[in-house]
Amino acid sequence: LLQPEAVQPEVWLLPQFTSAAALWADLCAVAAVAPFRHMMTRMGHPVAAAMTNCGALGWTSSARGYAYRTVDPETGRPWPPIPAAWLALAREAAALAGYADYVPDACLVNRYAVGVGMGRHNDDSEQDFSQPIVSVLLGLPTRFAWWGDRPEGRGRDLPVQDGDVLVWGRSARLGFHAVRPVPPGRHPVCGEFRFNLTFRKAG
Numbered sequence: 001l002l003q004p005e006a007v008q009p010e011v012w013l014l015p016q017f018t019s020a021a022a023l024w025a026d027l028c029a030v031a032a033v034a035p036f037r038h039m040m041t042r043m044g045h046p047v048a049a050a051m052t053n054c055g056a057l058g059w060t061s062s063a064r065g066y067a068y069r070t071v072d073p074e075t076g077r078p079w080p081p082i083p084a085a086w087l088a089l090a091r092e093a094a095a096l097a098g099y100a101d102y103v104p105d106a107c108l109v110n111r112y113a114v115g116v117g118m119g120r121h122n123d124d125s126e127q128d129f130s131q132p133i134v135s136v137l138l139g140l141p142t143r144f145a146w147w148g149d150r151p152e153g154r155g156r157d158l159p160v161q162d163g164d165v166l167v168w169g170r171s172a173r174l175g176f177h178a179v180r181p182v183p184p185g186r187h188p189v190c191g192e193f194r195f196n197l198t199f200r201k202a203g
């Protein structure tokens with residue numbers, strides 16, 4: 001359990017806490033029920049990362065804006081449940097970072113092809129900012145960028161790789177962050193992709 005120097009207090013990195021190999025079967029099962037798709041932004045552009053969800057609530061974006069939904073708008077069915085092993089992993093990581101009895105109700109699964117990243121933003125669509133976000137990094141390595149409360153300048157980079165887990169909350173919960181474009185490569189399990197599982201208490 002580390003607090004990387006590049007980022008602010010209340011950001012915890014658990015290097016090599018899991019692996020894509022350990023979570024891959026569950027990832028395929030989730031994607032079989034709720035396929036990856038490129039959601040639309042309010043501005044009418046497709047989001048570069050492909051996304052799906054599991055859990056009671058799923059994060060969605062459309063021309064009408066962002067929303068957590070109980071039903072997958074693509075299939076008309078509820079999102080699949082969070083796999084038991086994923087929930088245990090997220091709860092264990094949160095506990096190590098000082099959050100007892102973390103109960104996420106949403107898991108956003110992002111899939112990035114080589115060259116794809118995510119622009120600067122903060123995660124503010126949730127109801128309860130007292131609960132942390134747990135992020136599980138799978139597949140190709142990349143760099144996260146972190147600004148904290150003030151989104152100015154280029155931000156500071158944090159290299160991340162398969163199996164790393166990041167927990168952030170409290171004073172860091174509304175911090176601005178981004179994902180740098182994924183460098184070319186091939187991961188033995190994920191191929192030419194990186195995946196990110198983001199656990200939240202959304203409702």
Ligand code: MD3
Pocket residue numbers: 007011108110118123135144145146158166168177178179196198
């Ligand atoms: C915390 N997802 O879905 S967490 C998101 O790679 C999102 O898909 C990221 O941002 C992804 O809203 C993973 C974002 C993140 C990035 C850098 C950080 C959190 C950070 C740096 C320090 C602390």
Ligand code: FE
Pocket residue numbers: 121122123177
């Ligand atoms: Fe985010």
